């Protein structure tokens with residue numbers, strides 16, 4: 001039996017793996033961790049892992065480092081064993097510049113679209129350096145995820161992918177669709 005502290009997009013949750021067939025998930029704030037172990041002290045000796053994806057690329061190292069540093073002096077000790085991160089946004093300032101190449105090299109966008117992505121990611125990096133966090137997020141969101149947009153993101157338009165986690169689910173993008181119609185390529 002082990003404990004996981006999981007971040008998925010917007011929520012921390014504590015997953016108790018009681019047995020292979022029973023999963024209990026409780027949504028918690030990070031400071032509730034030690035309270036949890038005070039209340040459920042029977043779990044305190046379980047192996048503990050902090051895991052997560054996406055923005056957890058920031059939270060998981062932070063909580064891991066915090067536990068590691070505080071454990072020796074903490075009253076309520078956590079049996080901390082490790083961390084795991086998937087698709088983590090650990091360092092957007094450094095990572096943004098890679099998107100153009102990645103999307104181009106995987107064949108999801110063409111050269112012209114790559115230029116647009118690179119121009120947008122450069123502007124995102126600039127906004128991060130100016131500490132304009134909201135504006136930086138908006139550039140990123142309008143380029144890729146479209147989480148808070150009332151219209152599709154550039155990525156959705158260019159690639160036809162509505163699930164940015166899995167490009168196997170991509171359809172033909174609206175831009176390619178327009179090209180196909182213009183060239184009459186859909187008429188066999």
Ligand SMILES: *[C@@H]1O[C@H](CO)[C@@H](O)[C@H](O)[C@H]1NC(C)=O
Nearest residue numbers: 142143151152153154157174
């Ligand atoms: C995606 O296409 C829609 C419809 O043409 C358009 O309104 C929207 O602005 C486009 N998204 C971006 C980020 O350019």
